[in-house]
Amino acid sequence: MEELIERETILELKSRFFDLISTGRLSSSEILTQMLIKLKELLQAAEVDLFRCEEWTKGMQLEATTRTELDEGVAGGFQDCFISDLTEAPQSFIKNPESFPQYDLVFVMDARENVKNLCAVQLNGASLGCFSDSLLNKLADECALFIQKIHILAETTEEEKRYKQLFRVTKKFHSTMDMDAVLSEIISTLREVYPSFTYYLLLSHDHQGYGGLPVKDLEYDSENETAMQAYVSGHIQFEDSVTDKNSIMYAPLKGRQGVYGVLQVIAPNSLVFPQNEVEFIKLLANTAGSALENAKLYEQSRKLIADLQLINETSHQLNTSLRLTDTMKFICGQIIKSFDAREVGFIMLDEDNHDYSVLQGSTSFFFSNEASDYILKVARRVKQDMEPLFIGDISSDIRDVSSHFRSVMCVPMIQSGDLKGFALVMHEEPYHFAFDTFKLLQSLIHHSTLAFTNSMLREELERMVVTDHLTKLYSRGYLDDKMNLSMLEDAQGTFILIDIDNFKCVNDQYGHQVGDEVLIQLARQIAKNIRGTDIGARWGGEELAIYLPGAPLEIGVMIANRLVDKVEKHTTPNVTISCGVSTWIRGQEDTTKTVFKRADQALYKAKGSGKNKVVVQNENQLGYSDKV
Structure with a gap:
């Protein structure tokens, strides 16, 4: 019962x-x-x-x-x-x-x-x-x-829920080629499935921009040997910590072509990692690895297309009839935009590689005094090795150079075995440029060097047509043309006529060859003391001239006084000059001839009143000033 x-x-x-x-x-x-x-x-x-x-x-x-x-x-x-x-x-x-x-x-x-x-x-x-x-x-x-x-x-039930989640995540992975979206979805899934776990993405590539995601660098010298073992072997690794009272799983994010990182999952209060969670996390990591690989390959293909477009656009631009300065501005702009560079300069070396010039169109920094330190140090390395330079931190690689710009890329421009110059690209942050960027810059400069050289030769030929052979200043005809154009387009302008005092005595005492050298020294002083838009010309014999488009009379007087001072101090044999200055202002009835005439009269006054001075003459006023 x-x-x-x-x-x-x-x-x-x-x-x-x-x-x-x-x-x-x-x-x-x-x-x-x-x-x-x-x-x-x-x-x-x-x-x-x-x-x-x-x-x-x-x-x-x-x-x-x-x-x-x-x-x-x-x-x-x-x-x-x-x-x-x-x-x-x-x-x-x-x-x-x-x-x-x-x-x-x-x-x-x-x-x-x-x-x-x-x-x-x-x-x-x-x-x-x-x-x-x-x-x-x-x-x-x-x-x-x-x-x-x-x-x-x-x-x-929980496993079914997780695999439904994995299916949804897989669909999302295959619908995007954005690496940030893939990483975000991995973390979102883990947070939903394992709210009590802690997780990190240890990535083997740069991870700038993944805001809010638990992403860390997978460093090869890291003390986390277990994570590195998972990355190198491509197999799941476990680590149990009695001290921290947790168990850690390291699942490699593996694709067909390699491992792209490691997913670190920390299970709290576990003696060993829960075995029923291992398979799901492994599948999630493998799926994520494939998605990361696809996203990375997609990014690489887009980057390759962009690189080819950059080279194609640049080559096309170099083959157009634009002036070299406009072309250089275009190329510098492309490099700044594509490489995220801060300063870009194209430096040309003279035939003996002892002096350099910065091509117009380079960024403004390269025309400053600070830039010469970088240019000279880099030029020494380039001339010595004839090889490109890729410097992550120039302050530790090249001594005695300013540390304002740390990341430096330099590619020499070599034509027919001769070093013509080099392109210099810089940024303030150390290790800013990727090596792929450096390779692209090399390709870009190699494609462009011949076009640069041809363009410079073409402009040099054009310059020779309008340039005095001895002084390398412009011819009088070129000055006349530019001054006529300026009087149509500008609001004002200033003209300086220059004559070497007692030049006949120099020729008689030292010979005409030394006289020619004095003219060359004077021409160099003129070139150093005027803007790129100003025009220095040989007027005739020992007379030289300067035209300053858009400049007021005060600027012309200042430059003339500076030249008087420089020539007296820096010529061998020592000579002095006299200057006549005239100006024109829109609204007054004036021509190039009247402006020339007033400057000639002022110069005549300077020569007759003691020489080695500057005299200014206008229509109704004649006066002079001694050199400053």
Whole structure:
């Protein structure tokens, strides 16, 4: 009779358990709570609590309860001080356990001799005598089996959810070629699936711009040997830390062509990494690795197309009929835009490689005094090795050079084996330029050198047509043409006529060859003291001239006085000059002839009043000033 009652009791419990599963509307935690309520009703107990074994601490943590309010002792669980007592128990239940004075009955639910769950019952004065040991054993077995099935069901449901998530992520990976989007989706998925885990992306490439993502550099000299092992081997690695009380998984982000980084996942409070999570994270890392590879290949293809377009556009621009200055401005602009450079200069060397000139169109920095330090140091290296320079930090590579610009790329311009000059590209930040950028710059300059040389030769030929052979200043005809054009387009202009004092004595004393050298020295002083838009010309014999388009009279007088001073100090043999200055202003009836005439009269006055001075003449006023 007693056996029949026990069988019916067990069948009733199974039926209630089956009803809980068959509804399909409850979560696993809700089902476990309902299971405890059914058990509470069957045993006519006051409260029933379900504890699960924590793998790391070997203690028991509350998993479900029939209580509406938890006291601190129950909510905090129990430590491992009683585990040995439970594992040594001869039956699957313990009555009035010493380790649990607040409970009357404890069901021990084990798996392979390891305690997995405890179901603790408070009878609240009810007697245990009405329940046989046989019934209690069967109740413990049925509860253990039910809990096991619920855990399996929960794991299956969670696994299904994760693989649906993986499927969604895979679809998203294949719909984008943006590396930032791929990395963001990896982190978003991990946050959703493992909210209690910590994770980092250890990437083997630059990761600028991944705002808000836990991205780190995968450094080859890093102390994290396990991460490097995963990266080098392409296999998952694990690392367990007793000190930090966590387990770490390193999953390589692997594509077909290589490994692009490592996904670091930290599981807190785990003695070993949860095995049921390994396969999912591995699949996620492999899928992400393939997506990263595709995104990287796409970026590389776009970069290659952009590089080819840059070379094509530049070559096309060089082959047009634009002036060299306009072409240089275009190329410098392209390099700044494509390479994210700060300063770009094209430096031409003279035939002996002892002096240099900066091509117009280079950025303004290269025409400053500070630039000469960089140019001379780099030029010395280029002339010595005849090789391109790729310097991540010039302050540590080349001594005694300003450290304002740290990243430097230099490509020599070589034509028919001769060094013509070099292109210099710089940025303030050290290691700013990628090596791919350096290779592209080399290709660009090699494609452009012949066109540069031809363009300079063409402009040199044009210049020779309008240039005096001896002084290298412009011819008088060229000055006349430019001055006529200026009087049509500008608001004003100033003209300076220059004559060497006592030049006949120089020729008589030293010979005409020395006289020619004096003229050349004067021409050099003129070239150094005027703007690129100003025109220095040989007027005739020992007379030279300067025209300053758009400049007021005061500027012309200042330049004339400066020349008087410089020539007296820096000519060999020592000579002096006299200058006549005239100006024109729009609105007045004036021509080039009248401007020339007034300057000639002023020069005549200077020569007749002591020489070595500047005299200014206008229409209604004649005056002079001594040299400054």
